[in-house]
Each structure stands twice: as C-alpha cells, then as structure tokens.
Amino acid sequence: MLEKKKIPKSAISRLSLYLREVTRLGKDGKDKVSSIELGDLTGLTDAQVRKDFSYFGQFGISGAGYDIPKLKDALREILGKDKLWPIVLVGCGNIGSALLRYPGFKNQGFIIKEAFDIDQKKIGRRYGDVVVKDIEDIRDIERDESIEIAIIAVPADSAQNVADMLIRYDARCILNFAPVILKVNNGVTVSNMDLSTELENFSFILTSLKNQ
Amino acid sequence: MLEKKKIPKSAISRLSLYLREVTRLGKDGKDKVSSIELGDLTGLTDAQVRKDFSYFGQFGISGAGYDIPKLKDALREILGKDKLWPIVLVGCGNIGSALLRYPGFKNQGFIIKEAFDIDQKKIGRRYGDVVVKDIEDIRDIERDESIEIAIIAVPADSAQNVADMLIRYDARCILNFAPVILKVNNGVTVSNMDLSTELENFSFILTSLKNQ
DNA sequence: CACTGTGAACCCGTTCACAGCA
DNA sequence: TGCTGTGAACGGGTTCACAGTG
Numbered sequence: 001m002l003e004k005k006k007i008p009k010s011a012i013s014r015l016s017l018y019l020r021e022v023t024r025l026g027k028d029g030k031d032k033v034s035s036i037e038l039g040d041l042t043g044l045t046d047a048q049v050r051k052d053f054s055y056f057g058q059f060g061i062s063g064a065g066y067d068i069p070k071l072k073d074a075l076r077e078i079l080g081k082d083k084l085w086p087i088v089l090v091g092c093g094n095i096g097s098a099l100l101r102y103p104g105f106k107n108q109g110f111i112i113k114e115a116f117d118i119d120q121k122k123i124g125r126r127y128g129d130v131v132v133k134d135i136e137d138i139r140d141i142e143r144d145e146s147i148e149i150a151i152i153a154v155p156a157d158s159a160q161n162v163a164d165m166l167i168r169y170d171a172r173c174i175l176n177f178a179p180v181i182l183k184v185n186n187g188v189t190v191s192n193m194d195l196s197t198e199l200e201n202f203s204f205i206l207t208s209l210k211n212q
Numbered sequence: 213m214l215e216k217k218k219i220p221k222s223a224i225s226r227l228s229l230y231l232r233e234v235t236r237l238g239k240d241g242k243d244k245v246s247s248i249e250l251g252d253l254t255g256l257t258d259a260q261v262r263k264d265f266s267y268f269g270q271f272g273i274s275g276a277g278y279d280i281p282k283l284k285d286a287l288r289e290i291l292g293k294d295k296l297w298p299i300v301l302v303g304c305g306n307i308g309s310a311l312l313r314y315p316g317f318k319n320q321g322f323i324i325k326e327a328f329d330i331d332q333k334k335i336g337r338r339y340g341d342v343v344v345k346d347i348e349d350i351r352d353i354e355r356d357e358s359i360e361i362a363i364i365a366v367p368a369d370s371a372q373n374v375a376d377m378l379i380r381y382d383a384r385c386i387l388n389f390a391p392v393i394l395k396v397n398n399g400v401t402v403s404n405m406d407l408s409t410e411l412e413n414f415s416f417i418l419t420s421l422k423n424q
Numbered sequence: 425c426a427c428t429g430t431g432a433a434c435c436c437g438t439t440c441a442c443a444g445c446a
Numbered sequence: 447t448g449c450t451g452t453g454a455a456c457g458g459g460t461t462c463a464c465a466g467t468g
Contacts, residue, residue: 034427
C-alpha cells in the first residue's frame with residue numbers, strides 16, 4: 001500500500017465524515033450514493049468528495065455512484081477501523097472522567113484501556129472495566145501492548161511532563177486537551193482539542209460583526 | 213475597524229495561541245518578546261507570527277520585538293476578550309456536565325449562563341449558579357440578552373433540531389460536540405469538536421505506518 | 425445519459441527575503 | 447545591529463472542466 005500521491009491531511013478528516021454518513025445511509029437501507037449526495041451530507045462539493053477518494057483508489061461506478069457497503073468497507077480499511085484501538089488516558093478530572101464514562105468510544109473502534117491520575121482521591125475509582133491508577137504505575141504497562149494512542153486531560157502545567165512520559169512509553173499519537181503546545185520529536189502526532197481557542201474564534205467573529 | 217486585507221481564519225486561531233503565551237510570559241515578569249521566541253513557544257515560524265500580527269496593525273518595535281503588556285491588550289481587544297461572553301449549553305450528559313463543572317471558562321472570558329436538557333432526571337440539577345432547565349423553557353430566554361454563543365452536547369440524532377431551535381433564538385456561533393454536520397444558513401458559524409474524527413486520524417496514521 | 429476519475433487551472437495561505445526603522 | 451513589517455514568490459489544496467466508462 002504505497003501512496004504515490006501526497007495526501008492532504010485534511011482529506012483524512014473528511015474520510016471520517018464520509019464514513020460516518022455512509023454508515024448512516026447503510027443503516028437506512030440505501031445501497032448507492034453519488035458524490036453529489038455525499039457532498040450535501042458533509043457540506044462539501046462533489047468534486048472534493050471524488051478527489052478525496054481518488055487518493056486511495058477507485059471505488060465508484062461510472063454513471064451510477066458508489067456502492068455503499070463496498071465504500072464503507074474501503075473507508076473502514078483505509079482508516080484502520082477493523083480493529084479495536086486501545087487508548088491510555090492521563091488525567092481523570094472533569095474531561096477525563098467524562099471520556100471514561102462516554103459509551104460511544106467502543107462502537108467507534110476505540111477503547112480506553114488504562115487511566116492514570118496523580119490525585120490520590122481519584123486513584124482507585126472504577127469506570128466500567130477501568131480502574132484509575134497512579135501515574136507512577138505507568139511503567140508497569142506491558143511493553144508489548146504498546147500505548148500508541150494517548151489522551152492527555154491534565155492541567156496545562158503538567159501536560160508537557162505527561163507527554164514526555166507517554167512518549168517514553170511509545171505513544172505515537174496524542175490527543176491533547178490541555179491548553180499548551182506540546183513539544184514532541186517528529187514521529188509523534190499531536191492533535192489539540194482546545195475549547196478556548198474555539199470560543200475565542202467566536203468572540204472574535206461576534207466582536208467584528210459589532211464593530212463593522 | 214474595517215479589514216482591508218482578507219484575514220485567513222486560521223490566523224485567528226493562532227492569535228489565541230499567541231495571547232495564551234504572551235499572557236504566560238507576562239505573568240513570568242517578562243516585558244519584551246520577539247517573533248522568534250513567540251514562534252518557538254507556539255510551534256510556528258517567526259514569519260508566520262509577524263504576518264499574523266500584520267493583518268491587524270503594527271504592534272512591534274523594530275529591532276526590539278514586542279512590548280508584552282501592549283501586545284496582550286491588543287490581542288485581547290482583537291479577540292473580543294474584554295467582556296464576559298454568556299454561553300447557552302444544550303445537553304447535560306457526560307460532556308455537557310463536564311463543561312458545566314469546568315472552572316476555567318470564567319477566567320477565559322466565557323460563562324455558561326443557561327443549561328438545558330430534555331431528560332427529566334437531569335432537569336433541576338444545579339452546577340454552581342446554573343440550574344438545568346427543560347429544553348422547552350428555552351423560549352423564556354430574554355430576547356434582549358441574546359444567545360449568540362451556544363454549545364450543543366446532545367446525541368447526534370437530535371443535534372440538528374437543537375441547532376435549528378438555537379438559531380431561531382438568535383444563536384450566531386455554535387460549538388458542536390455531536391458527530392453530525394449541522395446545516396445552518398450563512399451568518400451562523402459552526403465549529404465541530406469531533407473526537408472520533410481526531411481518533412480516526414490517529415488510526416489512519418498508525419495503520420499506514422504498519423503497512424508501509 | 426449520468427456520474428466517476430483526474431490533469432490542469434486557480435486560489436489562498438505560508439514562506440521568503442529584504443527594505444525600513446529604532 | 448537586530449528585529450519588525452510586508453510585497454513577492456512559492457507551494458499545496460481545492461475547484462474546474464472534461465474525457466472516460468458502465
């Protein structure tokens with residue numbers, strides 16, 4: 001599976017959207033979909049839809065659109081959704097515990113396998129099958145069942161330390177809820193879920209509207 | 213405040229980062245910062261930093277960098293952070309209640325003023341000063357204290373309904389945690405916080421690494 | 425005929441490079 | 447001299463437009 005063309009990373013995010021909608025359509029009993037319909041559902045142009053698919057191969061039938069089950073399988077394979085990905089969570093405060101309680105993860109192909117915190121009051125709490133452990137115990141994680149995906153939901157001032165620790169234990173992808181830019185060496189992917197940045201976009205927009 | 217140049221919307225998100233770092237530096241007692249330092253702190257190039265600022269005016273001193281208090285004030289003004297923005301939240305499940313408990317909002321200039329749910333078990337719960345109300349009561353919101361910023365944290369299948377309702381009550385900016393593309397007329401800004409899209413980016417990356 | 429797949433054109437954000445200023 | 451501010455060059459992602467196919 002060598003990719004010749006360079007694939008815009010934004011295309012990958014869109015594949016997620018397509019998969020979501022295609023799955024929904026499949027549940028509704030539809031079996032064919034065109035790039036125009038899929039564009040409408042995702043708020044994108046039909047050309048964008050076709051171009052995105054073209055990075056990965058040819059899934060469509062000329063004149064007839066895409067076969068939904070086939071397209072769904074293709075997207076699932078591309079996105080690596082044919083396995084259950086284990087996730088390590090660090091920080092079990094507001095956000096962390098909400099994630100632990102979130103039932104949707106599992107049907108999405110992700111599962112929080114381990115949860116850590118530094119706060120003695122939180123350590124030992126049970127969320128489903130997961131018991132919150134002391135952050136120190138992270139060294140006991142089986143090396144062969146490597147971390148790969150980690151979520152950081154600790155306060156800003158300890159996020160970098162946590163990231164360094166996680167990377168030492170082979171984390172390759174980090175979803176970061178802390179409002180800091182994490183410094184990581186390349187080979188590690190960080191994705192920031194930053195509430196205040198999003199809200200500040202809003203206050204900017206609203207302020208500009210008023211001042212114009 | 214007419215903007216001649218077109219400002220990339222990504223520049224606004226970066227302004228948030230700059231403000232965050234500049235605020236931090238200010239607290240540390242620093243009073244000057246260069247575009248290079250600010251770039252290091254935010255993971256951006258110095259040219260990017262200067263270009264972003266240039267969209268909004270000239271804040272720097274040639275040869276000496278930027279005056280931190282002055283820059284901070286300028287960024288705060290641009291981002292509209294000199295007032296407390298009221299937010300309406302709909303959906304008080306896992307994510308919604310985590311947001312209600314999150315103390316950081318207020319010092320960031322945002323405050324959840326109203327919270328709604330459809331579930332009788334959740335209605336009436338109190339989080340600080342906020343009591344969860346029945347979604348039906350949304351019509352009682354004072355029209356003059358308009359909604360403007362809203363957060364949707366309801367399940368996917370009711371998110372569009374909620375969005376329509378919020379927009380009817382003058383919401384202009386919607387932060388959407390539900391995994392659906394909301395259809396809104398223009399003039400309304402939607403920003404999606406989509407956990408599964410982020411995680412699927414990760415599973416794509418990890419899968420590609422293994423297959424290469 | 426309807427719709428896919430894709431090279432080419434276009435557009436827009438980022439980077440470069442340097443003139444200008446303290 | 448050191449760093450800002452910015453027009454110009456660059457690059458890459460999106461859109462266009464149409465050839466190709468069932």
